[in-house]
Amino acid sequence: MLSTFINTEINNNVLLPKYETNLLSDSALVNVYYQENNYQALLEQLQNDENEGWILFLAPPGKPNTTFFEEAGIDKSRVLMIDANKVKDNVSMLSTLLQSNNYNTIVTWVNELSKDIRLALEVDAKSTDTKCFIYCKH
Numbered sequence: 001m002l003s004t005f006i007n008t009e010i011n012n013n014v015l016l017p018k019y020e021t022n023l024l025s026d027s028a029l030v031n032v033y034y035q036e037n038n039y040q041a042l043l044e045q046l047q048n049d050e051n052e053g054w055i056l057f058l059a060p061p062g063k064p065n066t067t068f069f070e071e072a073g074i075d076k077s078r079v080l081m082i083d084a085n086k087v088k089d090n091v092s093m094l095s096t097l098l099q100s101n102n103y104n105t106i107v108t109w110v111n112e113l114s115k116d117i118r119l120a121l122e123v124d125a126k127s128t129d130t131k132c133f134i135y136c137k138h
Helices: 002-009 040-048 066-071 090-100 115-128
Strands: 030-033 055-058 079-082 105-110 131-136
Parallel strands (some): 030 131
16 A cells, blocks of 8 residues: 555655566556555656646555655645546546646556557556656556
């Protein structure tokens, strides 16, 4: 769970340990990880991004720890969340949210992601210059 993981990492000088990444995409906007606990790139992007737009967690596996974000220098008032029980299809909703141009960064978790869907999401992200982090189980 995201909240459990981030709670355990709060004492690590705000930066998460570097994990071996397994990126499916080379896109600067769409980042796909197959290691659910690899939040290093996400945290670095949130800390270094000068855009003060919304950060949306779409159907996270747990509730994000806002204290952790504050200690990392990320304003918790920028963080929004859509609960998993309110989302029927993460990928369709992600596509719609990427196209909306309402968010600086969107983070979601999915069971699997095909190459075709990833490419479609890249087009959506590029159309609004929205960064996206997708954590996959498969």
